Amino acid sequence: MVEVYIDGASAGDPGWSGAGIFINYKNGQVEHHAVPLGPMSNHEAEYEALIYALEICLEKKINMVSFRTDSKLIDDAIEKRYVKNKKYQPYLEEAVKMIDQLDLFFMKWIPSNQNKTADALARQAIRKNK
Structure with a gap:
């Protein structure tokens, strides 16, 4: 099963932000993605990293994935399919739509x-904004 590590980072709140995605195919092949996101909050950057990683999986037809995050906010939102702060509802809805297209998602x-x-990729992406 493919492992996808995600992280979002922000230099300020809001501030220049980036998404880091590390994909381990478990066959010796890996991918690194450092995506500049522009100004946003750290929580928004975490959601953007999740969505970007899901898009990659769908584009590459990776249907069985295990995502890893150090964000409790993201982990809880996906597990419960619920967000307290309605500001993040559109992010959650978009992510769930993509997750539901996968055969197996953890x-x-x-x-x-x-x-x-x-994390290093997310910080690298912040520097790419400038």
């Missing part, structure tokens, strides 16, 4: 020290 919260590659 989301797992991991500590930040296990998400260093995606």
Whole structure:
């Protein structure tokens, strides 16, 4: 099963932001994505990273994935399919629509020290904004 590590970062709140996505195909092949997002909050950047990663999976026909995030906000929202802050509702709806197109999807919260590659990619993406 393909593992997808995601992270969003923001230099300020709001501030220049980026999404980091690390895909491990478990066959020796990996992909790195550093996506500049423009000004937004850290939480918005986390959702953008999730959505961007889901788009990659759908485009590449990766139908069985295990996502990893160090964001409790994202993990809880996907697990419960609910957001407290209605500002994030459109992000959740878009993500769920894509998740429902996959054959198998898991989301797992991991500590930040296990998400260093995606974090570094998100920070690299922030620098690409300028």
